[in-house]
Amino acid sequence: MQSNKQYLLFIFLLIIGSGIGHAQEDKIVPLTIKVEQDTIFAPLLTEAELRKETGNDSTEVDTTKTKPPLLLDVIKYKAKDYVRMSQKEQKIYLYNEAEILYQDTELRAGIIVMDYVKNEVYAGRIKDSLGNYTQLPFFKQGTNEVIPDSIRFNFDTQKAIIWNSRTEQQAGLGQLGSDAMKVYADITKKENDSVYFLSEGKITTSTDTIDPDYYIRIRKAKFVPKKKVIAGFSNLYIADVPTPIALPFAYFPLSVGRTAGVMMPTFGNQADKGYFLQDLGYYVPIGEYADILVTGDFYTNGSWGFKTQSIYSKRYKYSGNVNFRFENIITSQKGFSDYSLTKNWNIQISHSQDTKASPNSRFSASVNMGSSEYYRNSLQQRNLPSTQNNTLSSSISYSKTFPAYPSVNMSLSATHSQNTNTEAIELTLPTLQASMERIYPFAERDGIKKGIIQNINFQYDLNAANKISTTDDDFLKAEMFDGAKIGAKHSIPLTTNFKVAKYFSVSVGGTYQDIWTMQTYGQSYDETEDEVVTDTISGFDRFNKYNFSASIGTTLYGTFNFGEDKKIQAIRHVMRPSISYGYAPSFEQFYDEYIDEDGDVVQYSRFQNTLYGSPSLSKSNSLSFSLANTLEAKVRDKDSTATEPKKVPILSNFNISTGYNFESDSLRLSPLSVNGGTTLLDSKMSVNFSAGLDPYAIDNNGTRINTLNIKNGGSLFRLTRANVNVGYSLSSDMFSKDKGEDKEKKDDRFDYVAQSGGRTDDLFGRADSFQDNPDQSKEGEDVENPIYGTKIPWNLRLAYSASYTNSARQNEFSSHSLMFSGDVELSPRWKVGGSSGYDFKGKGFTLTQLRFERDLKSFVMRFNWTPFGTYKRWYFFIGIKSSILSDLKWENRSK
Structure with missing residues (x-):
């Protein structure tokens, strides 16, 4: 509706004037006035003089400023029951599903009263037939939405008074994600588009908008949508019961996106470390694609630690993270015999490149290195699952393809392997690998290759490395480079293949290798010291070697049909036998001699203990045999609509191999x-x-003796070793008629346990800290505990491993264990689980953990307990699920 004040006034005067005129025409009263001639004559003005006079008239231009109309657009309104206009009250009444639209402002309510003189509207609820209030007002201006009980809004000033308002603000989107925060207030004054003043308000993330299970009560506050809430005295209420958790003033950021801020710490007491502040830190976004979180741990006994965590990601380009942790751990007190000071560290790097970013080159990194005792002695409880991991490994690589013919693939990598038990570390800094595609010199590039000649092909491979062997003590010191081995291996394989008798595939070829090294070792016997002396000879040296190989193989198929009316319709057996022959000459020219203390001649190669070893002194002439088998069954599908039988594997693979050495004087098999x-x-x-x-x-x-076991009174073969691994997963869904959809696999790119090299199937327990893996459950479903539970979801994972050794009549299990992990949802909000195992070799339980979890709607409560063993401990946590108020938590632990 447009502003019609001026037109109404004009119509009003027009009606009155018409009425007066009509009355005068009906009754004319003559006036008795004597007519006299006026003696004053007005002067005659020319046109120029008239223009001059008119131009000098001060009343020509009105200098009085007029107030422009404030309504700049059409007001659209409608209602379901009626729209009534009152000229007397100068108001318009809209009833039942009333709606008003004006520019970017939208107002819907049960009843709306619009004052077209003051340009104000009032919106409120209406009662239904049962006397309940329905159709609460909905007020939206721009992107800000408010749901109050009633509202009074002025179109001219854009100000409003709102009673019992409810609004939802999206906030966060940092490392912990984005959540919705609800803001309630008894009375709200809208000052302008971006500022609201609240009286007696509530802030919560609970999904229950009528009766939230928790909220922060604020007496007075300034509310800036999508930015912040600045409040005076505020305290936490749980189930409408006030708690002593209060602040004289409070600031609640509502920014959508990543914003810098302080990370609240965890308070507690650890038996051997004293009181502590853990994970106190600061979060800083870096540009648009990265961020960094720096936190520290402080203990009253002097122990401390810090960690940095950075995550970066650019769509269609790359993603990754960098974690660095350092801990200065003090045990006992100075002067005591059990006093110790250890410094542990760990770094994790993960980087992956999108395949669309560069099709011909790729850079990737997966790094997990640090002190061998880091996970076992760490102050952080999140490292519990990684305590059972004995190996740390890393790899950083860059690869590039040169597609022009002949194409070349090149990669440059650095690798790291660390045994945390022996503290031995193996590094390659770096490794260069390059290979050229196969070239068929006697065949066209795009043509079909037939016969021995056309299938002749060769390629070129290069492998060069700098290998370092060190320990924890010398790592990252100059001493770690002592004994580094540098070398390169060039390989040129030449092969061809062809068919014999249509069913047999024959391959014949040979390989030439040229090995380079930057260091060799000479040996001599020192009679004075009565020992063999090794001399290190620096400088370039090389040797070459070559070999010849041939193989023949075929594929055999066998099917036994039972009939299409049977449950098992057929069994299919596929065998792939293969016989290979290999020959390599002796390379005596690369061997030298010295006389030992017994006067015997000892042959050695100066290339022994180099990176790629030494050439063989003895001739190789051997034959090997292998047989690969697969066995599967065709079973009638339970689904009657299926047109094909289902294939069920009986043996996915079953391989047998052995060999015979013609050059050996004994033990040839x-x-x-x-x-x-x-x-x-x-x-x-x-x-x-x-x-x-x-x-x-x-x-x-x-x-071993050169006598067959069967001739020595034994069986045909003697079992020397055996190993078996069995994994089994069970869940309640397997026994349900409704199998449901498969759950999406967890993304392990930034998972802390996965990056640390630990198991992600919970067989070694779960991390006790919830900062790295915050609760991801959604609050959208209001699940109530049923009185009688008809279904109890559960899952169970089993892993059995056994290794048997009998090479020298040990007849023992070198390892024998059973591990299990599982969870049971006793009710929709109660979940219990655990993980453990039994070591039959050591006759004891493995790392055991019991877990209890309670979903308290807006809160989550967890209790993790390791009841016995080296890592005996317990951990309790209760906190708000939402990442916005995740600092409202309480944690306690045994140590």
């Missing part, structure tokens, strides 16, 4: 190696096994 694997129970169980069978017997000292 190689042990028979057997390995295989399969999946059972609808792929829920995986089974992998391997074994070694030796055809030769052993003497009383456990040494």
Whole structure:
């Protein structure tokens, strides 16, 4: 509706004037006035003089400023029941599903009263037939939305008074994600588009808008949508009960996006470290694609630590994170015998490049290195699952492809492998690998290759490295480079393949290798010291070697049909036998001699202990045999609509291999190696096994002798080793008619436990800290505890491993353990779980953890307990799920 004040006034005067005129025409009263001639004559003005006079008239231009109309657009309104206009009250009444639209302002309510003189509206609720209030007002201006009980709004000043308002603000989007914060107020005064003043308000993230299970009560506050809430005295209420958690003033950021801020610490007491502040820090966004979080831990006994965590990501380009942790751990007090000071550190780097960023080059990194005792002695409880990991490994690589013919693939990498038990560290800084694609010199590039000649091909491979072996004590010191080995290996394989008798595939070829090294070792016997002396000879040196190989193989298929009316319709067996022959000459020219203390001639190679070893002194002439098997069944599908039978693997793979050395003077037969694997129970169980069978017997000292075991009174083969691994996953969904959809796999790119090299299947327990992996459950579902539970969701994971050793009649299990982990949802909001295992070899339980979790709607409560063992501890946590108010928490732990 446009402003019609001027037109109404004009119509009003027009009506009155018409009425008066009409009355005068009906009754004319003559006036008795004597007419007299006027003696004053007005002067005659020319046109120029008239223009001059008119131009000098001060009343021509009105200098009085007029107030422009404040309504700049059309007001649209409608209602379901009626729209009534009152000229007397100068108001318009809209009833039932009333709606007003004006520019970017939208107002919907049960009843709306609009004063078109003051340009104000009032909106409120209406009662239904049961006497309940319905159709609460909905006020939206721009992107700001408010749901009050009633509202009074002025179109001219854009100000409003709002009673019992409710609004929702999206906030966060930092490292912990984005959440919705609800702001309630008894009385709200809208000052302008961006400032509201609240009286008796509440702030919460609870999904229950009528009766929130918790809120922060604020007496007076200034509210800037999407930016902040600045309040006076504020305190926490839980279930409408006030708590002593209060602040004289409070600031609540509501910014959408990443903003810098302080990370609130965890307070507690640890038995051997004293009171502590843990994870006190500061978060800073860096530009648009990265951020950094710096936190510290402080203990009253003097221990301290800090960590930095940075996550970066650019869509269609790259993503990754960098974590660095350092801990200065003090045990006991100075002067006591058990006093110790240890400094542990750990760095994790993860980087992945999007395949669309650069199709011909790629950079990736996965780094996990640090002190061997870091996870075991860490002050952080989140490292519990990683205490059982004995190996740290890292790899940083850059690869590039040169697509022009012949294409070349090149990669430059640095690797790291660390045994935390022995503290031995192996590094390659760096490794260069390059390979050229196969070239067929006797065939066209795009043509079909037939026969021996056309299939002749060769390629070129390069492998160069700088290998360093060191320990924890010398790592990152100059001493770590002592004994570094540098070398390069050039390989040119030449092969061809062809068919024989249509079904046999034959491959023939050879490989030439040229090995370079920057250091060799000479040996001599020192009679004075009575020992062999090794001299290190610096400088470039090289040797070459070559070999010849041939193989023939085929594929055999066998199917046994039971009939299409049977449940098992057929069994199919596929065998791939292969026989290979290899020959390599002796490379005596690279060997020297010295006389030992017994006068015997000892041959050695100066290339021994170099990066790629030394050439063989003896000639190699051997034959090897392998047989690969797969066994599967065709089973009638339970789904009657299926047109094809279902394939079920019986043996996914079953491989047998052995060999015969023609050059050996004894023990020519190689042990028979057997390995295989399969999946059972609808792929829920995986089974992998391997074994070694030796055809030769052993003497009383456990040494192999050149006598077949069967001729020595034994069986055909002697079992020397065996290994089996079984994994099984069970869940309640497996026994449900409604299987449901498969859950999405967890993204492990930034998962702390996965990056630390630990297991992610909870068999070693879960991390006790919830900062790195905050609760991701959503509050959208209001789940109530049923009186009688008809379904109890559960899951169970089992892992069985056994290794048997009998190479010298040990007849023992070198390792034998069973691990398990599982969870049970006793009710929709109660969840219990645990992980443990039993070591049959050590006759004791492995790392055991019990977990309890209670979903308190807006809160989550967890209790993790390791009841016994080296890492005996307990940990309790209760806090708000929402990342906005995640600092409202309480944690306590045993140590």
